[in-house]
């Protein structure tokens with residue numbers, strides 16, 4: 301059989317620990333036998349990030365701007381323990397944060413829905429994709445403890461020196477205060493990424509804030525979304541047969557619980573943080589959750605939503621067998637290959653991505669799965685496979 305040809309490379313960002321092991325197994329068993337794989341390789345494993353003073357992460361983000369499609373393995377975000385473990389020069393920043401800042405992207409997270417792993421919410425039949433705004437609000441806030449009576453004001457000093465003041469509160473006793481901000485540019489990018497992704501995946505888009513209470517802050521989010529929708533997307537949505545729906549955040553939460561899924565839920569930064577954990581655990585497992593970073597220029601970086609699965613890696617190092625679920629990492633690859641195929645007009649490549657996903661889903665539905673899924677499946681007597689045997693079982697079907 302001739303291997304599928306590629307014209308443009310995908311940016312390949314390798315990673316750490318157990319997911320780095322899975323990465324190689326996926327390439328060896330599921331990709332290289334079928335595709336003349338063209339990638340531009342960046343090693344984001346912690347040793348290489350340290351060696352290059354994290355330049356490799358920046359280079360990989362710039363390469364993503366050039367080639368438009370990247371696939372990323374999970375990586376360690378160093379903390380004090382990791383600095384010791386890897387004798388690091390510095391506590392390097394999270395690669396995801398670095399890449400997100402350079403691409404100015406929005407992260408879309410969607411569960412992989414498969415028969416036999418049922419969501420806790422009975423009405424959910426199709427995936428719910430969470431789009432989280434990744435800039436500002438409470439994540440870039442300034443806070444103060446107020447020791448006692450006194451007045452707190454917001455003061456804006458324009459470049460020409462003119463001041464605008466607003467009293468926050470005249471304290472009679474001790475309390476607390478927080479000042480937060482966001483940027484119109486960032487909200488606009490977020491809105492465009494969401495509208496584009498809805499068109500791309502042909503799903504309705506929901507957005508919600510608390511604009512009735514926050515009449516300037518949250519209302520600005522609502523207005524920017526509506527203005528961009530009316531100006532650039534209303535006709536395209538109509539053509540695609542999808543809709544944009546705005547409501548209050550509490551109403552959205554109530555509706556989500558009764559919906560059957562199949563839509564994108566755009567969330568402000570804090571709402572997205574909280575709701576993505578709720579949605580992912582209700583759908584079953586972090587190992588069945590994909591994640592894609594989409595920039596307003598239409599660059600795509602695909603990854604798994606989980607981390608490097610450190611505990612399994614230490615088992616692996618001791619020579620013990622592991623049963624780590626590779627679904628999210630496989631779907632990161634299939635997502636990137638499909639997008640590459642679409643952008644290059646390479647139908648064979650896009651079709652391969654579909655077949656790879658189908659073979660993976662069929663494997664689980666046939667009762668062959670890793671331990672994490674065997675614990676929660678409704679399929680009777682599942683076969684628990686090791687990390688490698690699970691990938692080989694998919695390869696057999698593929």
Ligand code: NAP
Nearest residue numbers: 374375376377587605606607608609610611624625626672
């Ligand atoms: P984790 O790697 O997501 O793993 C936490 C636990 O979840 C595992 O111990 C395992 O549970 C279960 N799990 C996660 N993925 C699984 C999979 N594919 N198959 C089976 N079980 C899975 O989170 P962590 O241990 O807190 O973090 C490890 C490292 O990952 C950290 O250094 C962190 O910085 C990094 N991280 C990276 C990313 C990213 O690159 N996007 C995201 C998050 C964390 P059991 O132990 O019970 O089997």
Ligand code: MG
Nearest residue numbers: 572573574577
């Ligand atoms: Mg969270």
